[in-house]
Amino acid sequence: MFRMFGATLLLAMREIRRHLLRSFLTTLGIVIGVAAVVTMVTLGNGVTASVQNQISSLGSNVLIVLPTRGSGSQVAWRPFKEADVTAVSEQIAGVEYVAGSVSKNVNAYHNGQVWQTSVRGADMAFLLAQSMQVERGRGFTSAEESAGKDVCIIGQKVEQQIFVAGIEPMGETMRLANVPCTVVGVMKERGTSGGGQDEDNQVIMPLKTVQRRFTGNNDLQYFVVKYASGYSGTAVQDALVQLLRQRRLLQAGEGNNFNIIDTAQVNQAVSAATGALTAMVAAIAAISLAVGGIGIMNIMLVSVTERTREIGIRLAIGALAREVRMQFLTEAVVLCCFGGLTGLVLAFALSFGLSKAIDVPFMFSPMVNVLSFLFSALMGIAFGYYPARRASRLDPIEALRHE
Amino acid sequence: MTPPAPPLIELEGITKVFGTGDAAFQALRGVDMQIESGDFVAVMGPSGSGKSTTMNILGCLDTPTSGVFRFRGMEVQALDRDQRSLLRRRYLGFVFQGFNLLARTSALENVELPLLYRGEKKSVRRAAAMKALDQVGLAPWADHTPAELSGGQQQRVAIARALVTEPDVLLADEPTGNLDTERSAEIMHLLQELNRGGITILMVTHEAEMAAFAHNIIHFRDGLVERIETGKDA
Numbered sequence: 001m002f003r004m005f006g007a008t009l010l011l012a013m014r015e016i017r018r019h020l021l022r023s024f025l026t027t028l029g030i031v032i033g034v035a036a037v038v039t040m041v042t043l044g045n046g047v048t049a050s051v052q053n054q055i056s057s058l059g060s061n062v063l064i065v066l067p068t069r070g071s072g073s074q075v076a077w078r079p080f081k082e083a084d085v086t087a088v089s090e091q092i093a094g095v096e097y098v099a100g101s102v103s104k105n106v107n108a109y110h111n112g113q114v115w116q117t118s119v120r121g122a123d124m125a126f127l128l129a130q131s132m133q134v135e136r137g138r139g140f141t142s143a144e145e146s147a148g149k150d151v152c153i154i155g156q157k158v159e160q161q162i163f164v165a166g167i168e169p170m171g172e173t174m175r176l177a178n179v180p181c182t183v184v185g186v187m188k189e190r191g192t193s194g195g196g197q198d199e200d201n202q203v204i205m206p207l208k209t210v211q212r213r214f215t216g217n218n219d220l221q222y223f224v225v226k227y228a229s230g231y232s233g234t235a236v237q238d239a240l241v242q243l244l245r246q247r248r249l250l251q252a253g254e255g256n257n258f259n260i261i262d263t264a265q266v267n268q269a270v271s272a273a274t275g276a277l278t279a280m281v282a283a284i285a286a287i288s289l290a291v292g293g294i295g296i297m298n299i300m301l302v303s304v305t306e307r308t309r310e311i312g313i314r315l316a317i318g319a320l321a322r323e324v325r326m327q328f329l330t331e332a333v334v335l336c337c338f339g340g341l342t343g344l345v346l347a348f349a350l351s352f353g354l355s356k357a358i359d360v361p362f363m364f365s366p367m368v369n370v371l372s373f374l375f376s377a378l379m380g381i382a383f384g385y386y387p388a389r390r391a392s393r394l395d396p397i398e399a400l401r402h403e
Numbered sequence: 404m405t406p407p408a409p410p411l412i413e414l415e416g417i418t419k420v421f422g423t424g425d426a427a428f429q430a431l432r433g434v435d436m437q438i439e440s441g442d443f444v445a446v447m448g449p450s451g452s453g454k455s456t457t458m459n460i461l462g463c464l465d466t467p468t469s470g471v472f473r474f475r476g477m478e479v480q481a482l483d484r485d486q487r488s489l490l491r492r493r494y495l496g497f498v499f500q501g502f503n504l505l506a507r508t509s510a511l512e513n514v515e516l517p518l519l520y521r522g523e524k525k526s527v528r529r530a531a532a533m534k535a536l537d538q539v540g541l542a543p544w545a546d547h548t549p550a551e552l553s554g555g556q557q558q559r560v561a562i563a564r565a566l567v568t569e570p571d572v573l574l575a576d577e578p579t580g581n582l583d584t585e586r587s588a589e590i591m592h593l594l595q596e597l598n599r600g601g602i603t604i605l606m607v608t609h610e611a612e613m614a615a616f617a618h619n620i621i622h623f624r625d626g627l628v629e630r631i632e633t634g635k636d637a
């Protein structure tokens with residue numbers, strides 16, 4: 001049985017080599033189908049990973065709370081106050097800490113140079129919740145935060161623009177608008193945030209300092225709520241909505257004039273979106289593969305007709321119907337496997353190149369590759385079966401008479 | 404004395420109808436014959452008299468419409484397709500007028516083919532195929548393809564292929580039909596030699612000179628055995 005299989009395999013290879021161009025053209029549908037699926041899935045995984053990377057940079061177990069205009073109602077826009085932050089941290093179960101932030105566009109001056117940037121008022125708790133890290137120098141001390149000292153941590157772009165390359169900026173004094181401040185640290189590079197803001201082009205000062213010297217009030221642009229990992233995001237969110245509605249004097253029936261973003265939910269939404277995309281690609285690929293399969297079936301039928309006499313000879317010298325069927329089935333499967341393999345090589349090159357081009361990680365998935373390959377082999381069986389059965393059912397005497 | 408063994412091949416009232424209804428054609432109308440082990444039989448008769456149809460039935464390539472076909476005393480007329488294939492690959496060798504070798508395949512591989520279907524391993528196949536090619540005098544041509552061989556050589560490869568399984572019976576339907584007189588005589592000498600080695604041979608031919616090599620001659624006419632000429636004995 002095994003011996004027979006080896007010989008059948010060799011025979012199939014030889015037959016395919018004999019019609020190399022025809023075999024290649026026949027498998028093109030499968031090549032393209034497999035290449036499309038594997039490339040899209042690989043790229044999709046890369047995009048998902050890249051997006052999730054960005055989202056996780058927002059921090060996990062973190063809710064972001066922003067004031068908004070109440071949807072379609074007369075509810076006024078209202079900023080959050082320090083008191084809101086205190087209330088949230090004191091009254092909601094599971095909250096580890098709450099930290100607010102404000103920001104303002106300003107010019108930064110140093111060493112006779114000027115650079116457009118923004119100043120962000122934020123304490124270390126805020127930076128922690130947002131996974132923002134100090135790369136060099138140090139963060140703010142709690143004394144600096146509570147006293148509202150004129151200290152700052154600068155983004156990398158600010159450092160490049162107005163500080164001397166190669167010399168550590170720590171201890172230097174720079175000016176933001178007309179406020180002088182001492183550089184104590186440099187932020188780790190972060191790239192552009194989900195909101196489109198360049199997070200490397202900003203100067204961070206303690207919240208109190210910015211409120212006092214730049215915005216002139218104790219309003220908060222938004223705040224983040226970090227909750228303990230044992231608590232569910234939705235439970236904390238519900239409590240938060242209730243508390244904020246009450247504090248913002250909203251009547252029943254009035255919409256929320258604030259918005260809560262749950263990073264976990266964003267994550268889910270992105271997965272759902274990529275999932276839908278993947279499903280669509282899979283559908284397109286399925287059509288392409290079906291077309292490819294019909295191509296295989298067609299060429300196998302041609303092959304059976306061309307080789308009628310050969311089949312007759314094999315049957316006449318004692319081949320069983322199932323042995324002839326196996327021979328043609330093997331040929332179809334080998335053909336499809338070659339197509340699948342070519343598709344995989346193509347997909348590797350394509351997805352490698354494209355992921356570099358759109359700047360997402362190259363996520364080679366052995367699973368997807370193996371499954372696609374197995375699927376193309378399965379196509380060989382599905383579409384090779386009918387021609388193979390036809391070959392095996394030929395009448396030996398008539399097949400021998402065939403010219 | 405032991406009871407006489409049954410004849411190797413026995414046909415009783417074999418009929419064969421091709422087609423159905425108005426298009427039905429009775430090619431065989433009750434053929435009877437007995438072939439003993441070791442016989443060398445020639446089958447003659449006009450074209451269309453049913454010689455090939457009979458050979459195909461004997462070769463288990465076809466089944467009779469009615470009648471009894473015993474091989475070594477066993478009734479085989481009702482065997483299914485796979486069983487007939489198994490019988491064929493074990494006991495029967497078939498040689499055709501048109502040689503019917505696989506193109507673009509070496510003589511050696513052609514001869515090996517029946518052994519492949521028998522599941523022999525490569526070394527066994529090689530050795531047996533070389534031996535068979537040697538028997539027909541073609542060992543030096545083992546790696547030539549049919550296109551590189553003359554008609555006579557091709558037919559000898561086909562005979563080697565039929566011999567390689569060491570069958571009981573060699574069935575040959577006009578084996579010299581495509582060959583000139585000289586090549587035909589070579590083939591006949593080969594068959595005669597093989598018959599002396601013990602193999603039973605049944606051969607269809609048009610030519611009396613070829614039939615003269617056989618012990619017995621069966622004459623066909625209109626789907627019936629017309630007469631049997633019993634000639635010299637071995």
Ligand SMILES: Nc1ncnc2c1ncn2[C@@H]1O[C@H](COP(=O)(O)OP(=O)(O)O)[C@@H](O)[C@H]1O
Binds near residue numbers: 421449452
């Ligand atoms: N498959 C077939 N279908 C219909 N008629 C057939 C078939 N095979 C043979 N015949 C007819 O049966 C008769 C006997 O054919 P055959 O045995 O080949 O004769 P021959 O003695 O020349 O070998 C012929 O008339 C032929 O036309």
Ligand SMILES: [Mg+2]
Binds near residue numbers: 454455456
């Ligand atoms: Mg004939």
